[in-house]
Amino acid sequence: MELRQLECFIAVAEESSFTRAAARLHIVQSAVSATIAALEGELHSRLLERTSRRVGLTDAGRALLPKARAALDAVRDARDAVDEVNGGVRGTLTVGTLSFLGVIDLPALMGRFHREHPAVSVRLATAASDGGSPGLLEALTAGRLDLAFVSIPDSPPSGVRWRDLTAMPLDLVVPASHRLADRNRVALGELAGEAFIDFPSGYGNRAVTDRAFTAAGLRRHVTIEITAIGAGADFVRHGLGVALLPRGSTEPDAGLVSLPVTGADLDWPISLATPGNRARSAAARAFECLVDLHLR
Template identity: 35%
Template sequence: MDTNTLSAFIAVAESHSFSLAAQQLFITQSAVSKRIATLEEQLNQKLFDRIGRKVTLTEAGRELLPKAKTIVNAIKDAGRAMGNLSGVVKGPLSLAASHHISLHRLPPILRRFTKEYPEVQLSLRFDESEIAYNSVLHGDLELALITLAPKPDPAIHSKSIWVDQLKYVVAQDHPLASQKTVSLEELTHYSAILPGASTFTQQIVAEQFQKKSLNLNVAISTNYLDTIRMMVSIGLGWSLLPETMIDKSLTVLETGSEPIKRHLGYIHHRDRTLSNAASKLVDMLS
């Protein structure tokens, strides 16, 4: 049993496909099949059920998966720790960033980082904050730049870098646009356009309404803030947007309620040794 074999097992388990696993690992599908067959022989257990094109874990496979991830991540962590001793900044860096941060915060930082550390092989994913959060929590990513969770898992180290002041907004011709003040109760009578219910951003907003025993009236849900801004601007509903995204097509509503702030920053797993590359990127962010 070696890390290549376990990595193949993890890839098949997560993708539910031998062909997709082969693509992820940059090897042939037959090589993946051979590694799985070797692992099943070593453990004397069938790890996958193959019904047509569908690949699912057996009970033994489900039992092995978290242990396999722990082993692979521990070996990678040891490799990073040994590599860090040289002080050289190079090698792979797995990073995810939310769409908003990728568009509005990250470009100048990445430009500087890639110029200063050209030997770093940056693997950058654009994910929703919640997906990136779970990837860090489960050891699949070294770093993530996201909207920070209101109540993070104790295993997650988070650092706020930017703070978005969120404002209630409507289109200029919306019925509420002409009012000097608008209560949260009044907002519940109109359609809201917000990120999904599972997102950290909607959780922050919903908490303010829940404190007043009010329910959100969410008519449209999308996790792309630029899309939300467009839909609000054409009169499809109200929303909350960062001050930096508010333009002349929108009217800010004064609700008299406590200001809503959204913290953006980076996270990593507390038990994971950061590579020199990750540490340098964290230094730039800080």
């Protein structure tokens, strides 16, 4: 077996598509197909089930996938060891992120990381494209991400290392014409009956909000679901509902009013998650150190 064969196999398995795997690897689809065929011939076993709609793993493919990932991780670790002796960090770092990180200035963080480690290629995956924090965690444990900024109010899932970084309150955002717009603060109980704009179930801020309403014995009606915080403010501005959004996530606006909410635990946590089932790369360790410096 060759490393390129394992890389192609992992890409097809994770993307469930030869076309998307080829795009990810920056090669033509025919090369991916030929590489997989050669690997199946080498192992005398069919690894992938191909249908008109998707590509899935056979039992042999499911058995190979974690071993293939471990093999590539071992090669990466070997390269990292040599690079560190030679005074450099190389490779690719894939980071998952939320659309808003509060006091964590991700562009500044990435800029500093690039200046200090110019030989590392950095890729970003967003929660909106990966299904929120649960999707980012799934990508992390599957090996598609090296680390991820996530918001999960509950205990971390198995196979994930977890470090809380910061937390910020969710404020009520209403249009300037709303009945509560002239208040300095509002109690959670006063929001019963409001139409809410919120994230889908599974997103961290939705979980915080749902938990607060349940604890207070209140029902809540979500009329519009969004995947970007900025979109929430836009819908509120046009009178389509109210929203609980992280403090500081909306710009001062004549059409919007943000109010602190009393009588509820509405702190939205942000954590840095890393895989617990495999060793971190040198690039991932360097990025973690930079996050710590950034928050001091």
